Structures are given as structure tokens and as C-alpha cells.
Amino acid sequence: xxxxxxxxxxxxxxxxxxxxxxxxxxxxxxxxxxxxxxxxxxxxxxxxxxxxxxxxxxxxxxxxxxxxxxxxxxxxxxxxxxxxxxxxxxxxxxxxxxxxxxxxxxxxxxxxxxxxxxxxxxxxxxxxxxxxxxxxxxxxxxxxxxxxxxxxxxxxxxxxxxxxxxxxxxxxxxxxxxxxxxxxxxxxxxxxxxxxxxxxxxxxxxxxxxxxxxxxxxxxxxxxxxxxxxxxxxxxxxxxxxxxxxxxxxxx
Amino acid sequence: xxxxxxxxxxxxxxxxxxxxxxxxxxxxxxxxxxxxxxxxxxxxxxxxxxxxxxxxxxxxxxxxxxxxxxxxxxxxxxxxxxxxxxxxxxxxxxxxxxxxxxxxxxxxxxxxxxxxxxxxxxxxxxxxxxxxxxxxxxxxxxxxxxxxxxxxxxxxxxxxxxxxxxxxxxxxxxxxxxxxxxxxxxxxxxxxx
Amino acid sequence: xxxxxxxxxxxxxxxxxxxxxxxxxxxxxxxxxxxxxxxxxxxxxxxxxxxxxxxxxxxxxxxxxxxxxxxxxxxxxxxxxxxxxxxxxxxxxxxxxxxxxxxxxxxxxxxxxxxxxxxxxxxxxxxxxxxxxxxxxxxxxxxxxxxxxxxxxxxxxxxxxxxxxxxxxxxxxxxxxxxxxxxxxxxxxxxxxxxxxxxxxxxxxxxxxxxxxxxxxxxxxxxxxxxxxxxxxxxxxxxxxxxxxxxxxxxxxxxxxxxxxxxxxxxxxxxxxxxxxxxxxxxxxxxxxxxxxxxxxxxxxxxxxxxxxxxxxxxxxxxxxxxxxxxxxxxxxxxxxxxxxxxxxxxxxxxxxxxxxxxxxxxxxxxxxxxxxxxxxxxxxxxxxxxxxxxxxxxxxxxxxxxxxxxxxxxxxxxxxxxx
Numbered sequence: 001x002x003x004x005x006x007x008x009x010x011x012x013x014x015x016x017x018x019x020x021x022x023x024x025x026x027x028x029x030x031x032x033x034x035x036x037x038x039x040x041x042x043x044x045x046x047x048x049x050x051x052x053x054x055x056x057x058x059x060x061x062x063x064x065x066x067x068x069x070x071x072x073x074x075x076x077x078x079x080x081x082x083x084x085x086x087x088x089x090x091x092x093x094x095x096x097x098x099x100x101x102x103x104x105x106x107x108x109x110x111x112x113x114x115x116x117x118x119x120x121x122x123x124x125x126x127x128x129x130x131x132x133x134x135x136x137x138x139x140x141x142x143x144x145x146x147x148x149x150x151x152x153x154x155x156x157x158x159x160x161x162x163x164x165x166x167x168x169x170x171x172x173x174x175x176x177x178x179x180x181x182x183x184x185x186x187x188x189x190x191x192x193x194x195x196x197x198x199x200x201x202x203x204x205x206x207x208x209x210x211x212x213x214x215x216x217x218x219x220x221x222x223x224x225x226x227x228x229x230x231x232x233x234x235x236x237x238x239x240x241x242x243x244x245x246x247x248x249x250x251x252x
Numbered sequence: 253x254x255x256x257x258x259x260x261x262x263x264x265x266x267x268x269x270x271x272x273x274x275x276x277x278x279x280x281x282x283x284x285x286x287x288x289x290x291x292x293x294x295x296x297x298x299x300x301x302x303x304x305x306x307x308x309x310x311x312x313x314x315x316x317x318x319x320x321x322x323x324x325x326x327x328x329x330x331x332x333x334x335x336x337x338x339x340x341x342x343x344x345x346x347x348x349x350x351x352x353x354x355x356x357x358x359x360x361x362x363x364x365x366x367x368x369x370x371x372x373x374x375x376x377x378x379x380x381x382x383x384x385x386x387x388x389x390x391x392x393x394x395x396x397x398x399x400x401x402x403x404x405x406x407x408x409x410x411x412x413x414x415x416x417x418x419x420x421x422x423x424x425x426x427x428x429x430x431x432x433x434x435x436x437x438x439x440x441x442x443x444x445x
Numbered sequence: 446x447x448x449x450x451x452x453x454x455x456x457x458x459x460x461x462x463x464x465x466x467x468x469x470x471x472x473x474x475x476x477x478x479x480x481x482x483x484x485x486x487x488x489x490x491x492x493x494x495x496x497x498x499x500x501x502x503x504x505x506x507x508x509x510x511x512x513x514x515x516x517x518x519x520x521x522x523x524x525x526x527x528x529x530x531x532x533x534x535x536x537x538x539x540x541x542x543x544x545x546x547x548x549x550x551x552x553x554x555x556x557x558x559x560x561x562x563x564x565x566x567x568x569x570x571x572x573x574x575x576x577x578x579x580x581x582x583x584x585x586x587x588x589x590x591x592x593x594x595x596x597x598x599x600x601x602x603x604x605x606x607x608x609x610x611x612x613x614x615x616x617x618x619x620x621x622x623x624x625x626x627x628x629x630x631x632x633x634x635x636x637x638x639x640x641x642x643x644x645x646x647x648x649x650x651x652x653x654x655x656x657x658x659x660x661x662x663x664x665x666x667x668x669x670x671x672x673x674x675x676x677x678x679x680x681x682x683x684x685x686x687x688x689x690x691x692x693x694x695x696x697x698x699x700x701x702x703x704x705x706x707x708x709x710x711x712x713x714x715x716x717x718x719x720x721x722x723x724x725x726x727x728x729x730x731x732x733x734x735x736x737x738x739x740x741x742x743x744x745x746x747x748x749x750x751x752x753x754x755x756x757x758x759x760x761x762x763x764x765x766x767x768x769x770x771x772x773x774x775x776x777x778x779x780x781x782x783x784x785x786x787x788x789x790x791x792x793x794x795x796x797x798x799x800x801x802x803x804x805x806x807x808x809x810x811x812x813x814x815x816x817x818x819x820x821x822x823x824x825x826x827x828x829x830x831x832x833x834x835x836x837x838x839x840x841x842x843x844x845x846x847x848x849x850x851x852x853x854x855x856x857x858x859x860x861x862x863x864x865x
Contacts, residue, residue: 032391033389033390033391034389034390034391035390035391078653078654100402122394129326129327129328130324133323133324133327134324136323137323137324161260162259162260162263164516164517164521165260165263165264165267165515166263166264166266166267166270167267167517168515168516168517169264169267169268169271170267170270170271171517171556171558172268173268173271173272173275174271174558175558177275177279179726179729180729182696182701182724183724183729183730183732185701186699186701186721186722186724186730187730187743212745215742217280217293218417218420219732219733219734219742220732221276221296221417221421222421222424222483222732222733223729223732223733224272224275224276225272225421226477226483226486226733227729228268228271228272229265229268229477229486229490230477230512231507231509231511231512231513232261232264232265232268232490233261233474233475233476233477233490233493234474234476234505234507234512234513234515235264235512235514235515236258236260236261236264236515237474237505238513238515239260239515240258240260241502241529241576241579241580242525242526242528242529243260244502256494256495257493257494257495257496257497261493261494265494424483424484424487425487425490425491426491427484427487
């Protein structure tokens with residue numbers, strides 16, 4: 001199966017120097033911060049379609065624009081992954097917002113359609129912001145920074161070693177989490193359900209689910225801490241040795 | 253608060269707690285529709301960092317760990333989170349600085365203050381600061397005092413889970429630390445004797 | 446085989462816990478015993494955090510080779526190690542060093558998390574050589590466990606390098622390891638065979654790109670038969686060179702890694718497809734619980750299954766260590782008890798197949814043999830097959846079918862089946 005690859009010059013992560021990359025990314029994100037073109041587009045659309053609020057078309061247009069800008073940098077598969085997460089989050093937020101409006105009408109404004117518009121705006125905002133923020137983060141390479149730091153000598157080297165160690169620990173946490181997810185998957189083949197779930201049939205869901213959830217979370221946290229802290233002493237020892245050797249090699 | 257052997261060890265442990273704060277904040281996310289925010293369990297590690305390693309570690313884990321998590325999906329909350337969660341870790345660490353592992357009173361008070369500061373901090377941002385900024389920058393126009401009031405409840409639940417979880421973890425770690433200190437003292441006494 | 450030379454001291458241990466204790470005592474570097482339970486772990490960690498830095502610089506090869514690598518990729522690790530010894534390292538020096546230890550230069554920029562156990566160990570060898578001028582000695586735990594016998598020579602090369610430099614070497618090994626000449630693996634009576642049906646239709650696994658903190662491009666691995674095997678017989682062995690993709694294959698069979706195209710299905714004679722896996726790092730599967738707590742959690746709603754699993758756990762422990770006492774209500778005090786507990790929990794569910802990924806890691810050769818032999822004996826009673834994933838030649842004598850994995854292209858793995 002061949003995967004379509006966008007040309008390198010379209011990828012934001014390849015833009016140099018870094019300030020130009022930052023400027024382009026901020027320009028792309030400007031509609032999210034300012035609502036500037038959305039307002040203008042809405043006003044323009046309302047002239048042609050007076051019976052329809054222009055914002056309903058303007059927000060999806062802005063969202064599509066953001067996706068289009070993110071697409072070459074992320075690639076199709078990854079953008080779809082991010083959109084799956086964004087849709088889940090957006091739908092959960094909007095649906096629970098609508099339910100809350102029914103349960104607690106007092107705290108919402110009397111204008112139901114204004115509330116609905118607010119929820120719709122939140123919906124499109126999440127769909128646009130989620131992939132955008134991940135594109136922003138992925139555009140800057142930590143590995144470039146690290147390879148510069150490991151070659152650095154002089155007074156910045158100690159700071160560089162601290163940063164390199166901190167990033168390595170973060171990477172290690174990034175290794176521990178997928179490992180624990182795999183373990184979780186092995187422990188619970190149906191992912192969320194506890195093993196031998198049929199045996200839980202006789203117990204009220206009001207008891208079994210909170211009980212299972214709390215125990216699982218606490219065990220997860222403990223396992224996560226222990227696995228995260230496990231290699232720290234050896235890693236620190238090595239970085240200390242690198243630092244000391246710097247001191248002994250330093251003519252001063 | 254634990255005495256730490258070296259700057260690199262401190263860096264490593266703070267980095268681990270910061271990363272764990274970010275990860276737990278991202279992993280369990282329950283959206284709060286009223287304010288476009290979300291409920292999470294990252295406060296457990298912020299309070300743990302403050303109790304265990306002091307105000308600086310508490311501030312770094314809270315401010316950076318939570319802001320990193322917000323940068324994925326909720327960037328509008330980054331400024332509020334950086335200040336509120338950073339302060340939560342810092343105040344917890346400040347109040348627990350001279351706590352002993354034998355007593356739960358001082359660390360408990362520190363953790364409760366930290367949790368309360370988080371709830372109050374978000375309320376102030378959501379009810380007053382964001383609506384005010386939102387008049388000039390529409391991105392921040394996502395909450396109002398009514399919505400902030402609704403968010404008090406999930407924030408309080410988040411604060412309580414953070415306090416309980418943070419204290420439980422701190423107790424587990426601190427009791428180990430206490431035993432090791434006792435052992436160190438005994439071995440020193442043995443050498444002296 | 447290394448003989449006890451003047452500057453090389455080989456110490457042999459019965460258990461992983463004793464080996465780690467000795468490592469910590471020799472080097473002064475704290476290394477937590479994961480199986481010791483939560484409170485022991487935190488006690489040890491706090492002790493390290495409050496303690497002092499070891500005075501004597503050591504080059505170390507930790508029991509788990511991934512843990513001695515404090516920078517994100519091989520290039521940074523080796524440049525830093527060479528700089529430590531006061532040498533200005535260029536790319537050519539680093540490439541020469543990595544090739545000396547049988548690794549390809551393409552791994553230099555890969556995140557360490559993507560390397561296999563054998564590759565990590567060889568990278569540790571290269572790092573130790575780079576540090577040699579700066580350190581006083583080398584402490585190496587199980588220095589050949591992760592290597593195919595053909596690659597043991599790299600350990601000898603490293604020893605020679607340290608000897609020439611006049612530095613000491615402490616090699617800490619578990620009983621039965623290849624450095625230990627005193628005893629070798631035990632022979633067990635043959636286990637009755639259990640036929641299993643294995644369908645491999647070019648399954649493909651895709652691995653996503655890694656962005657943080659070092660970039661690693663997306664990759665894929667596809668498996669295919671050299672010729673269709675028909676039936677395989679339990680206990681069977683999945684073997685192959687370091688980094689060929691044995692563990693990935695096991696995870697694919699167990700359904701933990703999703704297959705993008707093709708299929709990989711294994712069933713027993715009853716058509717049961719439930720497959721369970723014990724990871725290389727099996728101890729993480731315990732979630733830092735004691736055996737008793739673990740079984741209680743897994744079977745919290747089924748007293749019957751809990752009792753069954755506990756009985757199996759006691760059987761396994763009794764068969765492996767009839768002379769050694771243990772308390773299953775206390776924190777899990779040994780890696781052996783942890784592994785036995787995990788196996789018992791899986792067997793109690795009567796799956797079609799139980800896969801054991803490197804079951805010998807952290808165990809003496811004798812304990813590993815007894816554990817696997819007894820697991821097969823108990824599993825076959827339930828019509829549960831057992832698959833062993835390992836590069837260790839000892840399992841050849843024990844297995845009844847042998848699935849040998851071989852890379853025929855960077856993303857293609859061919860499986861050869863031989864009936865033993």
C-alpha cells in the first residue's frame with residue numbers, strides 16, 4: 001500500500017529559520033485567536049443568504065482552512081487520527097453541554113438559539129484547535145536542540161546537560177505509557193472491561209464500575225511512577241560522570 | 253521536604269513529575285461544557301511534587317506539566333493553567349517545607365490549601381479575567397461568571413481527588429524515606445559507636 | 446567462554462535479587478528491584494535521593510540494558526561517552542565504534558526505545574568502550590543474555606579492550622549463563638505434544654512515526670511463510686537473530702499489535718482462539734502488586750477462578766522451589782514469584798495458547814527450565830498450548846516445533862517451520 005507523500009517545501013517543520021516558522025504558524029492560527037476573517041466571511045455570506053446566519057458556514061470554512069494548512073505537515077493518516085480524537089472531544093463537550101442546559105436551565109441565557117450557536121462554535125473550535133496545536137508542537141524539533149547541546153562546551157554545557165536529562169526522562173515517560181497501555185491491553189483484551197467480565201454480572205453497575213475505575217486508576221498511577229523512577233538513578237549517575245569529566249577536562 | 257543529593261538528581265525527579273503531570277492530565281479528560289475546560293487528575297502529581305520536593309518542584313510540575321497538557325487541544329487555557337497550577341504546586345510546597353513524615357497535619361493543610369487555591373484560581377480566571385480579556389481577544393471569550401460557577405463543582409472534585417491522591421502517594425514515598433533516614437542514622441551511630 | 450583472568454571477576458548468583466544486590470554494593474549505583482513491592486521500591490529510591498554520589502566512576506551494563514542509556518539516541522550517547530574520555534568525537538569515530546560491535550550505523554539516530562534487547566546490549570558495549578579511559582572499572586550484569594551465541598565475541602572484544610587498558614571487570618551472571626562454566630541447563634523429560642493450527646497470511650504491522658524527542662520515521666514489518674507448515678506442536682519455539690522481530694510477532698499473535706492487512710490466527714484443537722502473553726518485562730504486568738493482590742484484582746468477582754489461579758501459582762512455586770519458602774500474601778519478593786503468579790492467572794482462564802516472551806530473563810537457567818517445563822505440564826492439562834519466544838539455544842532441546850524468523854528484506858520477515 002503506497003502512501004501519498006506531500007512535497008517537503010509544504011511541510012511547516014522544514015521551514016527555516018525558526019522565527020519564520022513561528023510567524024507562519026501564528027498567521028495560520030490567527031483566525032482561531034481573533035475571529036477576524038470569520039466575522040467578515042459571515043457578514044459577506046449573509047448578504048447572499050439572508051435567511052441563514054453566516055457564522056454557520058464561516059466556522060466550518062475556517063476549520064477546513066486550518067486542516068488544509070496542517071495536512072502537508074501531518075500527513076493524511078496522522079491528521080485523521082487527530083481528527084478522530086478531536087471529534088470525540090467535540091461531540092462529548094457539545095452533547096454534555098446540551099444535556100446540562102436541559103437539567104440546569106437557570107444558569108444558561110434565556111436565548112436558546114444563542115446558546116446553541118455558542119455550542120456550535122465550541123464544536124468547530126475544538127475541531128480546528130486540536131490538530132493545529134499538535135501541528136504547532138510537531139513543527140519544532142527537540143532532536144536538533146539536543147544534538148547541538150551534546151556538542152556544546154563552556155558555561156552552557158551544564159545547563160545543556162540538565163535539559164538533555166530532563167528531555168530523556170520525558171522520553172522515558174513516553175516509553176512507559178505505551179508499555180503500560182500494551183500491558184493493559186494484554187490484561188484486558190476488551191480494553192476497558194475487566195478480565196472475566198462475565199463474572200461481574202451479578203454485581204450492580206453502580207458499585208462495580210466506580211470500584212473498578214478507582215482501583216484501576218490508582219494501580220495505574222503507582223505502576224507509572226515506579227516504572228518512571230526505575231532508571232533515574234543510573235541515568236543521573238551517567239550524566240554526573242559526563243559533567244565531572246567535563247570539569248576534569250576543562251583547562252580552568 | 254526531601255534533601256536531594258545533587259542538582260542532576262533534582263532535575264531528573266522534577267522532570268519525571270512534570271511529565272507525569274502532563275500525561276495524567278491528558279489521559280483522563282472529562283470535558284466541562286460550561287467553560288470549555290476539562291476535569292483531570294493531574295493535580296495528584298502537582299501536590300505530590302510540592303509535598304515531596306518543595307515549592308520550586310511544585311511550581312515547575314504544576315505550571316509546565318499542566319500547560320503542556322493544555323497545549324494539546326485547550327491552548328486557550330494555557331495562561332490560566334500556568335499561573336493557577338504553578339501556584340497550587342508552589343503554595344503546597346511552601347506550606348509543607350518543614351513538615352515531618354510522622355505528622356499528616358501540616359502536609360494535609362498544605363495539600364488542602366493547594367487544592368483550594370486551584371479551585372479559587374480557576375474561578376477568578378473564568379469568571380472575571382477571561383471575560384475581561386475576551387472583550388479584546390475573542391479567543392478568550394469562552395466563559396462568564398455563571399459558567400465559572402458551574403465549573404466550581406468539577407474543579408472541587410478535581411481538587412479533592414488531587415489532595416487525596418497526592419497525600420496518599422506522598423505518604424507512600426515519605427514512609428520509605430523515613431525508614432531509609434532511620435537506617436542511615438543508625439548506621440552512622442553504629443560507626444560512631 | 447571467559448576464563449577467570451587476572452582482571453576479570455565472574456560472580457554467579459542463583460537469583461536476580463542477589464545479582465542486583467551485588468551490583469549495587471560494588472558500584473554504589475542504586476538499581477531498584479522491581480519485584481520487591483511498592484514500599485521497598487520507594488524506600489530504596491528515597492535512600493538514593495538522600496544519599497551521596499558514588500565516588501568511583503564505573504562503566505556499567507545494567508540488568509536491563511535499556512536503563513543505562515541516559516540520552517535519547519545512540520549518536521548522542523556515544524558522542525558524550527567519547528567526550529567523557531577527553532576525546533573529540535566525530536561521526537566517523539562513532540560509526541567505527543558502533544560497527545565494531547556488529548551494529549548498523551542506521552541505528553545511530555534511532556530513539557533507544559525502538560531498539561531490541563540485543564541491540565541495546567551491544568550499544569552498551571560500545572558506550573563502555575568509549576568510556577574506558579575515564580572510568581576505573583566495568584560492572585556488567587548478564588552481559589551475554591540478550592545475544593545470540595554468534596555475537597558473544599563482542600563481549601570478549603570488550604573484555605580485551607578493558608584488559609589492555611588495565612581496567613578491572615566485574616561480570617555478574619545468573620547461574621547457568623554462558624559465562625558460568627560451573628553448571629548448564631538441566632534436561633527435562635519430554636512433554637506430551639499438543640497440536641495447534643497456525644494460519645499466517647502475510648500479516649503486516651505498521652509502526653507510527655516518532656516525533657519526540659528524536660525523530661524516527663514510520664516503519665512496517667510483514668511476516669510470511671517460507672513454506673506452509675500445516676500443524677505446529679506445543680511447546681513450540683519462536684526464534685531468530687537479535688532485532689528480527691520475535692517479540693513483535695508474539696504481540697501480533699496475541700492481538701496486542703493490530704494487523705493492518707493479512708491475518709495471523711492460532712487455535713487449539715477445540716477451536717479456541719484466546720491467546721495470552723507474558724512480556725519480556727513481565728514484571729510490569731504485576732502493576733507493582735504482590736501475587737496475592739494481583740490475583741485478587743484480576744479475579745475480584747470470581748472466587749472460583751481466584752482459587753484455581755492461587756492453586757496453580759502454589760503448584761508452580763512448589764515445583765520450581767520445593768525447598769524455598771515464600772509468602773504469597775506479602776509483597777512480591779522475587780521475579781520468580783512474579784512470573785509464576787502471572788502464568789497462573791493466565792492458565793486459570795484456560796486460553797488456547799500461552800506465549801512466554803524470553804521466559805528466562807532474570808532467572809537462573811535451572812529456574813527458567815523448571816518454570817517452563819511445569820508451565821507446559823499444567824497448560825497441556827487444559828489443552829492450552831505454550832509458545833516460547835527466545836534466541837537462547839537451550840530451548841531447542843525442549844520445543845517440539847521450531848518457528849525460525851529471518852529477515853529477507855528490511856521490512857520482510859520469513860518464517861521457517863521445522864518439526865523437532
